[in-house]
Amino acid sequence: MALDLKSIQEAAKRIAPYIHETPVLSSDLLDDMAGAELFFKAEHLQKVGAFKARGAVNAVFSLADSEAVKGVATHSSGNHGAALARAAKLRGIPACIVVPDNAKQVKKDAIESYGGEIIECAPTLAAREQKLNEVVAQTGATFIAPYDDKAIICGQGTVALELIASVPDLDSLVIPVGGGGLLSGCAIVARELSQAKVFAAEPEQADDAYRSFLSDALVTSHEPNTIADGLLTTLGELNFGVIREKVDEVLLVSEDDIVSAMRLVWTRMKQIIEPSSAVTLAAVLRYPDKFRGRKVGLILTGGNVDLASLPF
Amino acid sequence: MALDLKSIQEAAKRIAPYIHETPVLSSDLLDDMAGAELFFKAEHLQKVGAFKARGAVNAVFSLADSEAVKGVATHSSGNHGAALARAAKLRGIPACIVVPDNAKQVKKDAIESYGGEIIECAPTLAAREQKLNEVVAQTGATFIAPYDDKAIICGQGTVALELIASVPDLDSLVIPVGGGGLLSGCAIVARELSQAKVFAAEPEQADDAYRSFLSDALVTSHEPNTIADGLLTTLGELNFGVIREKVDEVLLVSEDDIVSAMRLVWTRMKQIIEPSSAVTLAAVLRYPDKFRGRKVGLILTGGNVDLASLPF
Structure with missing residues (x-):
């Protein structure tokens, strides 16, 4: 299996009988807050509650x-x-x-x-x-490795295939990065099928993708500590190979940014997302100049939270 | 303004520029649990977070x-x-x-x-x-009274207009009852445009609609005490006049039923609903024989909860 658009399109056909084509959600209020048009790809409504x-x-x-x-x-x-x-x-x-x-x-x-x-x-x-x-x-x-695996990367990339089919004229695409499976798959698709700039969003307290991207060398010393538990991983090798070529920028967000964004999605969109899903909105709200007036795609990656230990 | 289908259709035109046409959601897992096909009208995604x-x-x-x-x-x-x-x-x-x-x-x-x-x-x-x-x-x-008012009843009835337009062959429609604004408006629509049986769902600890319906006389002595705070009201006169004619049955649910159903919608559908919204699913799961094999419409009435005081 090659790491290319064709493999991702084949993956889409292979998995279609077993997954949901998830909806794209929007919120007037969050659009107003961001000064942009936000399109949330709702993978928290995916089978098992996550794009995985x-x-x-x-x-x-x-x-x-x-x-x-x-x-x-x-x-x-x-x-x-x-x-x-x-x-x-x-x-x-x-x-x-x-x-x-x-x-x-x-x-x-x-x-x-x-x-x-x-x-x-x-x-x-x-x-x-x-x-x-x-x-x-x-x-x-x-x-089957969780992200440093070609079949996994191609499967996760189908999220971007669907989002770009729904909103073909996106200016920006914002994707959480942990191990980089979702980010690398979606970046391959975005580069081929869209003019959108590709942003990664990452917790400051789990910033190995940021450091790897800036230094152009995979950082492996890494002690992540973030509420975004889906991102408590180290960037993979295959993933970094794609990301260094196809991602435009890695945006860091604080723990407070993440919790605030999560609360907004819960209270305003009435959607239950896990903290890892909130890093994209956190990034859009923290760096408004990069997104003002744009059509922005954001991936809500999952909705599996422990209701007994919420951050608010 | 008359309390009839025509007034509700006129209300739909009047309010269209100012409200969302909310989606109808479904869940394979909850369908399996209920042994029925469930269609959730998502009024928690309405403006102000409620059908109101x-x-x-x-x-x-x-x-x-x-x-x-x-x-x-x-x-x-x-x-x-x-x-x-x-x-x-x-x-x-x-x-x-x-x-x-x-x-x-x-x-x-x-x-x-x-x-x-x-x-x-x-x-x-x-x-x-x-x-x-x-x-x-x-x-x-x-x-403007909260429910015992013709214009309010006609406005709330537009929920059923939309749901029946989306799912024309519903067998049953399950609607929470507090003051009866939503229930009476939707019952008028259902009787005219659908073959669906109309069920009201009510907390045992706020059972004035149940007692009024059974005795065919409006019960006004009432000390409701339920987690479903949107239903801490007394059935209205206009509302009861419609309900006694057009509703098939009032189903009671316990506080535990409500919290369990609310948890299911949160964890399985990833939707934030307030306790009042959960009484319909609670009723479907408590009285499975009434719904097995049927196409059932349920109205999720609102999503305004205090995240600092959740029941789980």
Whole structure:
């Protein structure tokens, strides 16, 4: 699978039976606040409550039958784990998800609700990799990385295909960056099918994409600490290769910016989004000069929050 | 203005420039839970975050110029006050809203954000009526009652016009009942334009509509106590006149039913609704035999919640 528009268009056909074509939402009040026309691609209304459903389905349904029969495995304490478990169930194959033993019960419940097998490990990178290697060695399962993977990137890029089909004359596209799966896939599409400038939005307290982009070298030393728990990851290699070429700018936002933007989406748009989804609106409101008078696409990436621990 | 389909169709034309035609939402997961096809009319995405925007605009724009110039007044601690303030602002006339002095700040802020003048009174029925009478005597403003009013009923009935236009073959329509403005307006429409059975959904702890319906006489002794704060009202006379003729059944739900249904809409549909909006889904899930295999329309009435005091 190549990292190009054609592979993303093929992914769109492959995943179509299994995902929602999500709506594009707008808000007069937020338009007024931003002085721009905002188009929110509502991936929090996607299957499993996040865009991750797309990449996982694309990866699982791209496997040859001989590979697929042995199942898939990954490590995840978030939406990718649930998405992969669901995709595997749709294909009728097993999924093992390695989860840190301090992961929230709600996340583990989601994985199990789709029939995924949870394997706990100590909450360290080394323990996670060791456990995953064990699982793969024992079962022959295919490891599906959460973002540093061509099939995942192509699946996530279908979000931009749909958004640009709905709003062809976007001036700007603003996309959260954590590992870079969504950003790299969407940047490939935007460069080919749109005149839109491509902005990444990233928490100041998880700024490895920002530093990598400015230094033009992948930053791997990284201790992220942000409420945007979907972005507590390190930028991937494949992802950075695309991003350094196709993204125009990385915009940083503070934790306060994120919580304020999240509150606006909750109270004004009445949409439940997780903090990672709010970084795009946070960036538009923090850097108004970049967006004033423009048509701006923003991706609301997911809506899986723990109602028992809200930031407001 | 008559209480009939024609008046509601005229209301739809009158209010069209000032309100959203809200979407109809669905959820595979909730369909599976209910064993039915559920169509949620999303009035929480309406202007001011509630269907009340419809009746208020219809009432204010139905006034003769000579009346309108003196302004409008009402009593409300909820969505009707904000909706009336907004409607008055759109027509360029003053609005006085009598509010109990223990009302939440968030409600008062909403009224003031639309330019309404807040007049506080002690939190009793007698104090409220006295204060409202004073305002009307001093200003000559027209009192716009929150539900026991023909223009309000006709405005709220436009919700059913839109829902039935979107889903013409509904088998059932489930509508919350508090004062009965929405229920009576929608029941008129449903009887004329649809084969759907019309169900009211009401909290057990605010069951005056249920008791009125069963006894065929308006119950006025009533001490409601429910988390569904939009339904802490007493059924109106005009409203009961319509409801006794055109509603098939009143379904009661418990406080636990309401909170569970609200949580489902938040976590599964990712939509922020207020507790009053959840009584319809609560009723569908509590009385599954009445709805199994049917196409069911439910009205999500509003989305104005205080994020600082959630029931979960």
